[in-house]
Amino acid sequence: MAExxxxxxxxxxxxxxxxxGAKVVARAFRDAGLEVIYTGLHQTPEQIVAAAIQEDVDxxxxxxxxxxxxxxxxxxxxxxxxxxxxxxxxxxxxVIPEDDIPGLxxxxxxxxxxxxxxxxxxxxxxxxHIHG
Amino acid sequence: xxxxxxxxQGDIRAAARLMRDVDDGFTSSIDELKQLYPHTxxxxxxxxxxxxxxxxxxxxxxxxxxxxKLGKRVxxxxxxxTSPFTGGAILGDxxxxxxxxxxxxxxxxxxxxxxxxxxxxxxxxxxxxxxDAMGMDVIIIETVGVGQDEVDIVRMAHxxxxxxxxxxxxxxxxxxxxxxxxxxxxxxxxxxxxxxxxTVRELSMMLEMGERAPGEWVPKVLRTEASRxxxxxxxxxxxxxxxxxxxxxxxxxxxxxxxxxxILMEMLRDRLFRDIYGRIASNGTLAEILSGMxxxxxxxxxxxDAIVARYLTGxxxxxxx
Numbered sequence: 001m002a003e004x005x006x007x008x009x010x011x012x013x014x015x016x017x018x019x020x021g022a023k024v025v026a027r028a029f030r031d032a033g034l035e036v037i038y039t040g041l042h043q044t045p046e047q048i049v050a051a052a053i054q055e056d057v058d059x060x061x062x063x064x065x066x067x068x069x070x071x072x073x074x075x076x077x078x079x080x081x082x083x084x085x086x087x088x089x090x091x092x093x094x095v096i097p098e099d100d101i102p103g104l105x106x107x108x109x110x111x112x113x114x115x116x117x118x119x120x121x122x123x124x125x126x127x128x129h130i131h132g
Numbered sequence: 133x134x135x136x137x138x139x140x141q142g143d144i145r146a147a148a149r150l151m152r153d154v155d156d157g158f159t160s161s162i163d164e165l166k167q168l169y170p171h172t173x174x175x176x177x178x179x180x181x182x183x184x185x186x187x188x189x190x191x192x193x194x195x196x197x198x199x200x201k202l203g204k205r206v207x208x209x210x211x212x213x214t215s216p217f218t219g220g221a222i223l224g225d226x227x228x229x230x231x232x233x234x235x236x237x238x239x240x241x242x243x244x245x246x247x248x249x250x251x252x253x254x255x256x257x258x259x260x261x262x263x264d265a266m267g268m269d270v271i272i273i274e275t276v277g278v279g280q281d282e283v284d285i286v287r288m289a290h291x292x293x294x295x296x297x298x299x300x301x302x303x304x305x306x307x308x309x310x311x312x313x314x315x316x317x318x319x320x321x322x323x324x325x326x327x328x329x330x331t332v333r334e335l336s337m338m339l340e341m342g343e344r345a346p347g348e349w350v351p352k353v354l355r356t357e358a359s360r361x362x363x364x365x366x367x368x369x370x371x372x373x374x375x376x377x378x379x380x381x382x383x384x385x386x387x388x389x390x391x392x393x394x395i396l397m398e399m400l401r402d403r404l405f406r407d408i409y410g411r412i413a414s415n416g417t418l419a420e421i422l423s424g425m426x427x428x429x430x431x432x433x434x435x436x437d438a439i440v441a442r443y444l445t446g447x448x449x450x451x452x453x
Contacts, residue, residue, distance in 0.1 A: 002157035005219075005246075030220035035244050040227035050233040051226060054240055056148035085145065 004132025007057040011039035011048050013076065016066035021093065025061060028119035032127070045075040052080070052088055059089040059110075059130045061122075069096050070103065077108030089130055093117065136167035139265060144239070147266050151241055154262070155255040165258055168265040175207070175264040175271045176375055179289030181251060181311060184277025186295040187321040189228035190358040192274050196232055197361075198368045199270050205237045207263030207271040211252050214244040221245075225274060239263060250284030251275035257288060257395060280310040287394050290387065291374045293367075295319045296335065298327035312338065315351050316374050319367060323355035349377050408443050 010026045012019055019041050026036045037055045039048065052060050062073060073092055080086045086108065093113035096104070101112045110129065113122055135153075138146035153161035178195070180188050189210065196206045210225035223242035232238040241263075243253045252275055263271050275285050286292050294315035312335075320331050335353045344350060352370055356363035378384040412418040417439070424430030 002159070004152075004156055007152075026222055030215060030222050031218050033219045035214075035221045035223060037226060037242050038222055038224045039230050039233075040224070043230065044234070046234040047230050048233075051230060051240070053145055054148055054233070055242060056145075056152040083145075 005035055006033075006126070006130060006132050007035045007037065007055060008126065008130075009037045009039060009048070009052045009055060009057045009060045010063070011043045011051070011060070012041050012063050013043050013045060013048060013072040014064060014066050014068045015042060016064070017041060018065050019063070021065070022061075022063035025063065025093065025119060025122060028123055029061075029126070032123045034126070045072055045079055048076055049079040049083060049085070053083060053085050057088060058132050059091065059126065061126075062090065062092045062094075064092060064094040064096070067095070069094065070100055073104055073109055074107035081108075091125070093122070134164060134167070136164040136265075139164075139168065139262065140171060142266075147239070147262055148241070150262055151255070151259045154258045155243065155246070155253070161258075165261065168261060171265040172261045173264065175260075175268050176371075177260065177289040177291075178270065178272045178371060179275065179285040179292040180272060180295060181275040181278050181282070181285050181292065181314075182295030182319075182321075183279065183297070183300065186277070186297045187356075187358045188274050188277070188295050189225040191293075191295060191319065191321060191356065191364075191367075192225070192272050193229035193232070194356075194358050194361050194364045195272060195368060195371075196229065196238060198364050200232075200235065200237060202368075204269040205267060206232075206239075207260070207266070207268035208232075208238070208240040208274070209243060209252075209256055209259050209263070209271065210240065210274040211243045211245060211256065211276050213276050214246045216247075219246075239266065239268065245276055248284075249282065251278045251282030252284050252288065260288070278311055280308065283311060283314050286314040287391050290378060290384075291316045291371055293317045293319055295321050296331055297322045298325045298331045300331075316349065317367070317370050318351055318353040319356050319363075320353060321356050321358050323363065324357050328355065347381065349374065349381070349383070404444075408439060411443065412439060 008029055010022055012022055026038050029036045037057060039051055077090055080088055089110045091111040092109055096112055096114055104112055111125055135146045135150045139150060150161060150164050180192055182188055192208055199206050212221060212223045212225060214221045221244035223244060225242055226240060229240060233240060241259055243255060245253050248254045260271055273285060273289055292314050294311055318335050320328055332353050332355060339351060354363055354367055354370060356367060421430055421435045425432060
């Protein structure tokens with residue numbers, strides 16, 4: 001039987017213009033043998049969800065540094081549900097205060113990576129929790 | 133309900149999943165593709181190729197916008213390279229075109245080459261077929277950034293666009309064999325840059341040197357600035373002109389029969405190889421031959437003769453099966 005190649009979408013929702021973190025993580029996924037669909041900056045939740053569905057990714061990794069995570073990230077989860085695509089896991093990284101993490105998780109975000117997380121840890125989390 | 137049925141009813145997730153199954157080589161995808169095949173062959177296929185950084189993705193974005201204005205549904209297959217070391221890939225063509233992602237008349241799929249060297253992936257043809265069956269009017273296939281010799285796109289697309297940018301080389305580059313021979317349309321993108329006139333002139337000169345039968349299609353050299361949308365209407369007009377030419381000249385029949393023959397031969401070759409490889413790998417023949425070769429007691433020529441005689445000819449093949 002053929003094997004599934006893991007596919008992950010990496011993108012940046014909203015208006016902040018700093019994508020170095022997203023690029024570093026995308027590169028780490030590449031080196032771990034994943035196919036990374038990189039959508040780049042300034043994506044709306046609608047664009048992210050449409051892209052994830054068209055690309056049939058297993059998970060979505062969102063980098064957010066703007067402070068709008070409590071608005072944009074639950075919106076992505078909600079749109080996925082509306083499209084019957086909430087089997088696609090969403091995780092995120094960025095400047096996210098500890099206090100906001102429980103709320104994000106109850107909104108459907110599977111994991112939150114805060115500053116200082118190593119790329120190895122992120123890759124290991126994906127390999128453990130995401131299956132094609 | 134199977135994926136093919138769902139796709140024909142407009143199910144986007146089913147289409148995306150079948151493309152995945154195709155790409156991952158799931159045998160179940162073959163049956164679905166069989167069901168979709170009668171619904172294919174309607175879309176107009178445009179190929180976009182050229183060196184890395186020439187602006188292919190940005191052009192695709194603009195061409196898509198232009199066809200959307202004409203009310204056409206557009207499918208995009210964008211190919212980027214797979215790492216030869218890790219098997220991973222960063223598929224970044226969407227960065228330039230993701231504004232179309234939530235337009236229901238557009239479907240974009242990124243593919244990795246997965247070891248295929250011709251500028252597209254092995255799965256590209258089947259992914260195009262799925263989009264065709266989804267009812268896309270125009271399907272744009274963007275190759276990886278190519279050098280000189282990755283020309284698989286010419287058998288795939290009705291109209292092949294070769295995108296060049298100023299400053300890549302002299303006029304001898306322009307008369308070499310390879311990608312410059314496959315263009316139905318040349319685009320000199322980033323035409324606001326220094327050297328654009330020279331690039332246009334050299335390509336035009338190269339085209340003038342070629343001999344053509346009366347009435348044969350002569351590729352034009354168009355200028356674009358894709359990032360500002362300059363020259364896109366002219367490019368789309370040229371696509372429509374080439375598409376009309378294919379039908380009025382009858383070239384479409386030659387194109388289709390060559391393409392069908394290529395598809396069939398490749399599929400047959402893959403299938404025979406997989407079948408025979410599977411048998412010799414599982415019954416020990418392969419290991420036996422390889423150990424014979426490392427002792428220099430068996431030569432590969434005789435080994436292949438023996439395999440073919442055993443598995444491909446007459447009664448022996450039936451016994452082995």
